[in-house]
Amino acid sequence: MHSYTEIFTKPFTCFPPGYLRKGDNMVCKLNRSLYGLKQASRNWFSKLSTALQSFGFSQSQADHSFFVLRQGSASIFILIYVNDIIITGSDMALLQDIKTRICTTFHTKDIGPLKYFLGIELARSQQGLYLCQRKYTLNILSDSGLTGTRPVDFPMEQNLKLSDSTGSILSDPSPYRRLVGRLIYLTVTRPDIVHTVNILSQFMHQPRQPHLDAAHRLLRHLKGTASQGIFLYAKSTLKLTAYCDSDWASCPMTRRSTTGYCILLGSSPVSWKTKKQSTVSRSSAEAEYRAMVVATCEVTWLSYLLQHLGVPLRAPVALYCDNLAALYIAANPVFHERTKHIEIDCHVVREKLHQGLIRPTKIASTDQIADIFTKSLGRTQFQHLQSKLGIRNLHAPP
Template sequence: MTPPPGYRRKGETFVCRLHKSLYGLKQASQQWYSKFSASLCNYGFKHSEADHSLFHLGMGTDYVFVLLYVDDIVITGSNDELISSVKDMLHQQFHIKDLGPLKYFLGIEVARSSHGLSLCQQKYVLEILEDSGLSGARPSDTPMEQNLKLTDTGGSLLSNMSSYRRLVGRLIYLTVTRPNIAYTVNTLSQFMHQPHQPHLDAVHRLLQYLKATVGQGLYYSVTSSLELRAYCDFDWARCPMTRRSTIGYCIFIGNCPISWKTKKQHTISQLSAKEEYQAMAVTTCEITWLSYLFQDIGFSIPKPVLLFCDNQAALHIAANPVFHERTKHIEIDCHLVREKIHKSLIHPSKIPTASQVADLFTKSLWAVISTAS
């Protein structure tokens, strides 16, 4: 960087020594995190090994949690006096602004009551609709047309690709509180490199669905148990261009969803049981991470965690320690899942296809409704 105008005379050559990192430098974010975490650790907080942006402090039966995202901070806990003392410590070391009870954080609206906590992104959705010029569009009942097969060759190439990429990027963040659009957004994000007109039409259809469901979000009840349940599923050879499969999972704590994912596989599979088992392995990794996170913050979850899938072959592979000719190529996934089964972390269970919650993350909403009916 160069000194500001007027600070250096013409012909002079010298360097400046920084006493603290300047905003905008490459190392500024790391320096800020190091200083903030050091202040909390000196006060008695501990890092969460599962998530280094989460800090926790326990004093007897009372506890405080601090969640950091760049320079936005959320503080919560079980004791108001302990929370106030943490705020006073932060006020002494940093210039912070106390915004009171949490109502809005990173585009997520928070509403609390004695019955539970609700999260939504209504304001964020309305901004997307206004920026895209679809505030007055006709609402839609589903996020994607029935039996729609998007490819990378149909239709005319968009002249302004950056607007499509920006719009889909904003929709990706919307899946934080809207798991019902995760599959559609995942499909649309696969055409960011060269979007065509049918892809933009599909985005507009999704926005019409968002207009009809602008206030939807997540609700977490105070009466919910701490029992984890996981659902995993796959859709074999879903991609019409590459014939790769799509896997998805959803994890609940009580009746409240806390983690979900939709992902297209990197390779082509000739065996449907392999895809289901890979979905089980991916879900098992997420359950393992969640168990570490709960352990760090002092909560114990009942084990084993029920892992529901609707593929009988995958369940047989998990229960059978012998590798046959058609299952040798999934040996690593088998070892991962079986290890967690032997450690009583998970317990795979059969579930009817009509009751498979993870269908929402591998198929369009039309197909899920048809299967359930």
């Protein structure tokens, strides 16, 4: 969908060289917000969202690019990414009417049922929806010259610790930076490689040979799993389940811990993340408690989004953690030597616990799905957690 907005923009003083004469004091006023200008995308979204709201859509406060229209028992959902739109709903007549109104207001093109969107391939069946980035993965392998490499079963050597002072500095860091940037986008449908990509992205400023070797090993893993993606089950229960974990003082340079979480809707993964913590934790319990905070905030946001979708949230949401001390800190409001130095915002876990949104629950470390987001695991444990995460390969033989 492409359209110039009809919004007047603020004046600016960029003229072509030689247009002005010495002493002139003039400005331009654009009647149209042209592509390439800073305010163009903002003006376009403002015009599009205003038009949708005039059709009766309500804008989600959890995600401003998401719009919902309800008429009786029928619902229409619209998701926007710049000038690409996904539209779906429960009533085909109402859906077609909305599409006609959009096409009348803007110069658009209906390309039919959703099969490929922003590099993500979609396949439907009666069992559910399958999302993968097979073509995107093969392009990465082709550009890296590793299409003929031997595959490996897991993305990173177990217990590998990369640092910024070991190995020779790459003479040209551009290929490494380009590769890692493309791998970051691949994590949209590949949660199993999030931890490895997170580690590799920490050395973009000055990559060294060990970092490139680790990136090539990840590519070897992708060679054998190019068709893997996430499967969203059609008949899955609409119940949120959260897993959080932390690897205490895992960064050899800063001694900061790594946080990882994964949230499932029924048995389908809908949100996951790996991130280095912003401060150094004094104990593993503190590191795990901080991981619970991040997961709790994500659960809170997802509850708002589900509410706008009209999906009733079955609270409390089970928040699985494998650290008993962190669970005790969340349940016990008494300050003591272990918790008095923790920032106040971390105690959002207690607040949501008392509100009934979450229910912190103990889980065995061997069944902690979030382990795959915080540690480089061996083959057996990696494949075990990968299967629990809902990752599938529809192109693999049965």
